[in-house]
Amino acid sequence: MYYAIFGTDVPNSLPLRMQVREQHLARVQVLADQGRVLVGGPHPAIDSEDPGEAGFTGSLIIAEFPSLEDARRWADEDPYSTSGVFARVDVKPFKIVIP
Template sequence: MLYVLHAYDFTDEQALDRRLAARPHHFEGARQLKANGHFVMGGALLSPEGTMIGSMMVVDFEHEQALRQWLDAEPYVTGQVWEKIDIKPFRQADI
């Protein structure tokens, strides 16, 4: 099952520092997700000025429980980078 995740960063003064500190661990986790067939695509959400304000990921998990288990250990969650996370089932267009 595919899921699309839009995660918005905290906006306090230390938010960017937390993001940058957690970023190598987040990328390592994404590489592991990809190796295990769970990562479809993702990247940074940007403000109109080009500043990182969050993340978007499309992930593939057998069920939502597995998605939640991954998310509970995600460095951007444990490192308090993402404040608000919106997750929806996703159907990729077959064109």
Template sequence: MLYAIICTDKAHATNLREETRSAHLEFIKNLGKRVKAAGPFLADDMTTSTGTMLIVECANRDEALAISQEDPYSSAGLFESVEIRPWNWLINNPET
């Protein structure tokens, strides 16, 4: 099952994001093929990150929740909110 992990940064947290970015990217890299897509949400200026979205393959919601909680961004307190939603990759799924 695929899950979308949708994270919104706290306001004025740009420095915290920059300070933990390398640890976050290493964490995502270590998840391997479980990560189907990942990247930041952007502000209207198209340069400032305002959150993160991961599409991950997990057996259940609890596994997706664990990933979200283990993310260095989460551990550093970057996120204002985290939403986990089951997701169906219907269009342009390379595995179908």
């Protein structure tokens, strides 16, 4: 089943985000290489593809996991979680309806 992982950043997270970004992306790429990622990306803090110093307010990934517990464990072990980029992480089951 798919699960939506919503990470909400701490204020002024950009410097910390940049420190662990490559580790985070490498970890997500493993899921992508296994064909388990539906979509993923950050939420810009302003209405722009490149928010610059405004940074981001969080991230979303929708990916396939064997269970809700597995999805939560994966999210808890992500570098953005363990390094303090995320103030909170919500994980919810996700059902594809469209397309």
